Amino acid sequence: MLGRIAAIAGNAFREAVRDRVLYNLVLFVLLLTGAAIFIGELSGGQERKIIVDLGLSAMLLFGVFIAIFVGVGLVYKEIERRTIYAIFSKPVGRGEFIVGKYLGLCLTLLVNVVLMGAGVSLALIYVSRGWDPLALSIWPAILLIYFELMILTGVALLFSSFSSPALSALLTFFVFIIGHFSSDLKNLATSLGSTAARMFFKVIYYLLPNLASYSFITPAAHGQTPTTTSIFAAVLYALLYVVVILATTTLVFSRRNFK
């Protein structure tokens, strides 16, 4: 089973590379180079902070776009090109297919995030004219960004398993936005008078991913790092959420008829 998942994941990764998804790195490098050279004149001596803010925000934004736009096409393209029939004519389970596709995109995102992280570190070393402790201390924040992207990829895959790519992309983007408002949802749930409304918002709060826990870009720009406990909790939450979402996707996908 693991061999089959690995083969599908490898294929999904190769397909993403063939689709020139990693070309966004060129844009990222241009952005960082431009920032490293020009931002010093505009920032009043805050170029290090701005490079971290800009670099990690771009990493998250590009990652979100990849997760959404590539994620929603993972299953849909196979159905549209009818290659899914060839895949399922072989001894490949629907769950294996979903997990394989998911891991393939996660691998693409990992390569993307690691290269971008290295780019930010190098830009920091460049503007500091030597070693900069920020070049190392930003990596826990990068790890959190990666796990946020893992969750979003799962969400995109779930929506794409039963809806069109455009609608899936829109819904996933909404989840990304609402996920960052999760604390407001919780406050709303506690402040409402009606029990039914309270319950409703509480359910929504727990159902949608709490992406605010993965926002550590701003403190990272000040050289702060999250505690080991909070990183561990965030990673565990992401893994559990991904397991739930992949199980749901498999469940939905298993009911689709490809005969």
Add this chain to the structure above:
Amino acid sequence: MNTAIKNTRSSGPGQSARTLVLIFVIIAGMSGVVSMARWLDSHRSKPDPSVEGERLYLAGQTVRRLSLAFNGLVADWYWMRALQYVGGKVLSAPAHVPLENLGQLDLRLLAPFLDTATTLDPQFMEAYEYAAIVLPEVDLLEAIRITKKGIAANPSAWRLYHHLGYIYWRQGDFQTAAEAYGQGAVLPGTPRWMEAMKARMATEGGSRDLAREIYKRIYNEPGDSTVKEMAERHLMQLDSLDQREAIRRVLTLYQSKAGRCPSSWRETEPVLRSLRLPMDSTGAPLDPAGTAYVLVNGNCDVDIDPTSLVPRK
């Protein structure tokens, strides 16, 4: 299928001519676009000052919510907008306006910019420093409010107490300034001079030595270069005040001995040299910015040259 390939990838003289025509269209089109853009720029009506200085539409907290995970980046944007806003106003002013005299410019958006930047990123120390040192000339109450907001968000940051004390000291409220320095002095990791500053603020609040100490501290802090330049100008001003007092004593002594004021610096040169004041080739003493002092009031008094970088007040 083959026809389609032929249609799309034909080669030969026809294809080359088409390519040339397309290149010509691109170049001619771009020239037209650039010309039109320049014409539009030159004929654009001047922005309405009332619209330009309109209040920010979104409150800091709202921007913070809307910025999702990108609040640090948006804070940087507001910070740079604040710097550009001040820089733009200074450049458009008819005469050079030093940072410590910004009150004469209409900088009504500076406080909202800094407030939004610090709401988006509550640990943005440089923005608090800018608010404490530059903003009091424009909006004193907002400067105090933003600095206190910074203290509430970063209760262990002793520098913010130093900034708050500076604001009160500039207003001549030495007692409140001493309290601010005292509150900061008890925090762990605070340098000892904060405690000394508290004591000196209470006893010699208006003294020149204390002012020199404060500006030296500001100058040595990591932060915005314009703030450092402002501190440097104040230090030059304080040194110049000391120098001018010494020169006045020399001039008074000369007058009492010779019964008249000196006709030029050359006559007082030996005495001024004994004071170890820097001088130029004419024997005129130089101010801390390197410009020669001038004799005024019938050569009986000394003043800064109008072109000098040393601030007058």
